[in-house]
Amino acid sequence: MTAALAAAAGAVGFSHSSLASPTQANSAVNVAALTMGNSQLSEVTTARIERRQLATRDSSRVELSTTEASKKQASAAAISKARAAKLxxxxxxTAQRASALAAAKAASEAAAEKERKSSTxxxxxxxxxxxxxxxxxGGSRWASVHTGTDFAAPIGTPIRSVMKGVVLSAEFAGPYGRQVRIKHEDGTETWYNHxxxxxVSPGETVYAGDQxxxxxxxxxxxxPHLHFEVRPDGGEPINPIPWLEDTCGLNP
Incomplete structure (x- = not known):
């Protein structure tokens, strides 16, 4: 601004030596500024306006950048929240399915156990x-007629209780060898010999299929064989085959 005014003053031919007084010099400068500095003043004003516009654009860009960043953060947060909710x-x-499967398995096992322990x-x-x-x-192998049925099988083959009952004895019984006697709920005894x-031990409750x-x-x-006898109410033996078929539904 000062340079512009000085230039303007020079342009109209003023100098310190030609002025009558400082007041006259200032007046001349002011007149020069008003008459000759309009273009320079316009440039300064334009520059100021451009700076303001640039500052406004920069501010707008910052605000826009901040807004976009906030939107991105909000979007990322929403996606993260949705993923967490889905997980x-x-x-x-998964927990409900596992619980349902566990409940179904427990019910199935309970039903199977109930069936296993059924007296029938x-x-x-x-x-x-x-x-x-x-x-x-009859024959020379027995003192009288055969009192049971012989099921031949390799030594060590498991022998199982035919149905639910209580073990009356598990001991060596002379010609019967190692013998287990089981009493069932209807009073019938089954004998497992040789x-x-x-x-098992005496007094133990066994179920169908228990060894x-x-x-x-x-x-x-x-x-090696199983000599199997059936004695209703612990009395005289009967033919095991019809008993197995009629009472147990088995087909030996």
Missing amino acids: DATKKL RCEMMISGYHITAGFGQ MSKFS VGAVGVTGNTTG
């Missing part, structure tokens, strides 16, 4: 056998 829902669904459930005493002697059969070992011993050759026998 939480998935976890809850029956299971064959032995597997992998063949019958070598029947009930009432075993190589015991798997009571294993095939052996103890007592009066010529080979």
Whole structure:
């Protein structure tokens, strides 16, 4: 501004030596500024306006950048929240399914256990056998007629309780060898003989399919087998085959 005014003053021919007084000099400068400095003043004003506009644009850009950043942060937060909610829902669904499966498994196991412990459930005493002697059969191997049915099988083959009952005895019984006697709920006794070992003890409750011993050759026998007897109310023996068919629904 000062340079512009000085230039203007020079342009009209003023100098310190030609002025009558300082007051006259100032007046001349003012007149020069008013008459000759309009273009320079316009440039200064324009520059100031441009600076203001530039500052306004910069401010707008900063505000826009801040707004965009805020939008991006909000969007990222929303996406993160949605993912967390989806993950939480998935976890809850997985937990519900696991709980339902566990409940179904527990119910199935409870039903199977109830069925296993049913007093009417029956299971064959032995597997992998063949019958070598029947009930009432005579011969030199017995003092009288045969009192049971012989199921021949390899030594060590598991012998199982035919149905639910209480073990009356598990002991060596002379010609019967190692013998287990079980009393069932209707009073019928089943005898398992010639075993190589015991798997139960007197007083123990067993269920259909529970192992009571294993095939052996103890007592009066010529080979490994299960000698199986059925005695209603603990009395005289009856033919085991019809009993297994009629009472237990088994087909030996």
